[in-house]
Amino acid sequence: MVNHTLRRREAEKSLLKNHEILRRGAAPLYLQVASVMRKRIESAQWGQDERLPSLEALAEEFQVSRVTARQAVGILEEDGLIWRKQGKGTFVTNRPDDRRWFNLQTEWSNLIKLIEGTSIKFISASDDQTCPELGPDDGIMAPSYHYMRRVSIKDKFPYCVINIYLDQRVFQMAPKDFESELVLSVLDRLEGLKIKRAHQILTISTADMDSAKLLDISLDAPVAIVRRVVTDQDDTIVYVGDVVYRGDFVKLDIELI
């Protein structure tokens, strides 16, 4: 079984062996092995109709018992990634590649444009909130913020959770619009507001409890966290958005030259 105490103790070793990496993970062995094999299939390292190594070989490679290796293969069969035949072997199923991507934008004009096919689900809202703490260079805080929490949905799949802090005074300029539309989009066309700076910071983490629930993923699933900060001509922070994206949807295309 996974010995977690041991796992913590021997945190720094020079270079671990395959099976030591496996023991270190929190999840049960057979799920971890299944996960590694799933990735090999998804990355076409194990191609269509290809015969997988025998249970003995897999057990040897991952340094687990044959029963455990078999259990892992069983998971993949449940998922329809492979099929097995006694005496013959285990084979990769033919599967169409239907992965959906959400392209994160790196330019303001593109960012406010990507409304097509996305709908918004309201979660909660409240007035006069204090916005989360920011770096000192970000700008001057507004006296109070209007808070909104939503989920964005594309093709019936929720792909991100948004926490918005909007300068209360700005929100009052068009409350109906802000509630029903993309906030950045409304912000962009608002008369009497000049946006001086807008930037976003992307980091990577795992889902917290709320996000996992709303995005229908497990707690340890990878997510991208994007914080967007918008300031007006007076360097007032008019908008702070914390967005949690499903990691498996996110794609970020950056032209370097």
Next chain:
Amino acid sequence: MVNHTLRRREAEKSLLKNHEILRRGAAPLYLQVASVMRKRIESAQWGQDERLPSLEALAEEFQVSRVTARQAVGILEEDGLIWRKQGKGTFVTNRPDDRRWFNLQTEWSNLIKLIEGTSIKFISASDDQTCPELGPDDGIMAPSYHYMRRVSIKDKFPYCVINIYLDQRVFQMAPKDFESELVLSVLDRLEGLKIKRAHQILTISTADMDSAKLLDISLDAPVAIVRRVVTDQDDTIVYVGDVVYRGDFVKLDIELI
């Protein structure tokens, strides 16, 4: 215990409760609970010296038994994030915030500049490899590629694994330099090569076996995968780099305006 068969069966429910999210995860309950609490401390949701909810309250919130909640708290104590006193309560330890970030660059000139403090560890190399399959728009494939595999280290911490495919002809122009320095940097200053386009695509995943080993993280740890493609004046793909970054190091700052 976590019932995985059940977990798979009821994949699509409308909105799960807190404890249902926990049951769904692969890791044992007490580790998941510990993970959630750790995140609350790291995000300062539970501040320094703050008293944690009682075991009863925690058990109630996460819908687990008191023993399991206590086991989770035990993990955090082992990690030094909290301390406990019988009859008094559990409190968050004072901890300096020493998180290291690696700023991914979005511009060529900045990208080739960030050599400071990073060293390269050679893993493997080989001639005449075929480079991984690319999109049709990426450019024209070179006849053969020189392959290199390395680990980049900053402040003694390995933070990314790089797989490089370099046009064999380009590699021959300065093999010593390419082997000892940052490849992009050498590419940039190389006489007789004009770079027409360079772009990178970032996606998010979890560590594979090799990367986990080299980066000293667990298999299910989140990672950023960056593919960089560089083409010359003839639209020939001279460089393909697949980089696996530790998710907890990555930070990407993007100016939208």
Next chain:
DNA sequence: CTCAATTTGTTCGTATGTATG
């Protein structure tokens, strides 16, 4: 056709980990 080798399927027993009350 038979035999041996290979591969998956099944079932024990045993030990330990996880979760609850």
Next chain:
DNA sequence: ACATACATACGAACAAATTGA
């Protein structure tokens, strides 16, 4: 701290199907 129930992991043995010599 204890008792109970179930999940995970291992090794070993045996059964059933497939393949090719």
